[in-house]
Amino acid sequence: MTIQIKHTAIRDVKLIEPCIQSDKRGISFDSFDQEEFEEHVARGYRFVQERHLVSAHNVLCGLHYQIRRPQGKLVRVVNGEVVDVAVDLRRLSPTFGRWTSARLSASNCRQLWIPPGFAHGFLVLSDVAEVLCKTTERGFVEHERTLQWDDPDIAIAWDLDKAPITSARDAVGTSFSVAEVY
Numbered sequence: 001m002t003i004q005i006k007h008t009a010i011r012d013v014k015l016i017e018p019c020i021q022s023d024k025r026g027i028s029f030d031s032f033d034q035e036e037f038e039e040h041v042a043r044g045y046r047f048v049q050e051r052h053l054v055s056a057h058n059v060l061c062g063l064h065y066q067i068r069r070p071q072g073k074l075v076r077v078v079n080g081e082v083v084d085v086a087v088d089l090r091r092l093s094p095t096f097g098r099w100t101s102a103r104l105s106a107s108n109c110r111q112l113w114i115p116p117g118f119a120h121g122f123l124v125l126s127d128v129a130e131v132l133c134k135t136t137e138r139g140f141v142e143h144e145r146t147l148q149w150d151d152p153d154i155a156i157a158w159d160l161d162k163a164p165i166t167s168a169r170d171a172v173g174t175s176f177s178v179a180e181v182y
Contacts, residue, residue, distance in 0.1 A: 002018060002019040002029070002030050002036060003016050003017065003019065003030075003033075003036055003040060003041075004016075004019070005040050005041060008086075008100040008102065008112075009095075009098070009100040010086065010088055010095045010099075010100045011095070013100050013112065013113065013114055013115070013118070014112070014113045015102050015110055015111075016041060016074075016110065016111040016113060017108075017110050018030060018110075018111075020109060027109075029109055031076065031109075031111075032134075037074075041113050042072070042113060042115060045115075045136045047134040047135065047136060048135065048136065048137065048138055049134070049135045049137075049138050049139065050132060050133065050134045050135070051132070052130065052131070052132055053130070053131045053132075054129070054130050054131075055124045055128070055129055055131070056124065056127070056128055056165070057124055057125070057126060057128065058123070058160075058161075058162065058164050058165050059123070059124045059164065059165045059166075060121065060123045060124075060149055060158065060160075060164035060165065060166050060170065061121055061122055061123075061166075062085065062119065062120055062121015062122060062146070062149060062170065063085065063087055063119035063120060063121040063146065063147040063148075063170075063173065064119060064120055064121065064144065064145070064146055064147075065118065065145050065147065066137065066140060066143045066144055066145070067145050067180045067182075068140070068143040069137045069138075069140060069143055070116035070117055070137065071135040071137045071139070072113070072114065072115045072116045072135065072136035072137075073112075073113075073120055073133050073134065073136075074114075074133070074134040075111060075112045075114065075120070075122070075131060075132070075134075076109070076111040076112075076131070076132050077104040077129055077131055077132075078106055078130045078131075078132055079106050079126075079128065079129060079130035080105065080124065080125075080126035080127065080128050081103060081104070081107075081124075081125045081126040081129060082103070082104055082105070082123060082125060082126075082131060083101050083102070083103055083104075083122065083123045083125060083158065083159050084101060084102050084103075084104050084112050084120075084121075084122045085099055085100070085101045085120065085123075085156055085158075086099065086100055086101070086112070086118045087118060087119040087147060087154055088117070088118055089117055089118060089119055089147075089179070089181040089182050090118075090181070090182045091181050093117070096181075097153065097154065097176060098154075099154055099156050101156070101157075103125075104122075104131075105126075106130075116136065116137075116182075117182045119145075119147040121149060121170075123158050123159060123160070125159060145179065145180055146170055146172075146173040146174065147173050147174060147176060147179055148174060148175050148176065149166070149170060149173055151173075151175050151176045153175070153176045153177060154176050
């Protein structure tokens with residue numbers, strides 16, 4: 001096996017650590033293997049799209065989800081560092097309304113698997129970060145929803161030292177108490 005799976009505070013969200021080979025030339029690792037993903041992370045998913053995001057320090061992106069045709073996401077950072085967050089929006093889940101997070105960086109090469117039914121967001125901790133996000137469904141604007149990133153009912157412990165930089169969409173997210181959920 002070329003990956004190790006670490007469980008997060010929410011069972012279905014998994015932290016993936018690759019087996020990294022390194023020598024004086026640098027490092028090498030498999031960033032994705034479909035068979036290993038299905039055997040050790042989640043079965044029955046196929047990735048159909050990958051988004052590449054480049055963001056500056058203190059940018060907070062999210063919390064996004066797609067209410068129809070929900071997306072599973074495999075997230076990794078190829079430059080810089082972020083704190084990546086997933087919020088369980090599956091009404092029948094024992095962890096409904098709870099969140100988990102992981103630090104993802106170019107240096108630790110970790111990935112976070114977020115299955116369908118979760119809102120997702122990240123905060124950039126480095127000067128700049130490049131985030132790759134593979135999805136199991138294409139994005140459909142008419143189904144996109146944004147959860148309020150600072151909702152007191154969810155109470156995410158973002159690693160903020162000042163007010164974050166957000167998009168207009170993210171600045172006016174819906175509160176958890178009235179959000180559409182799965």
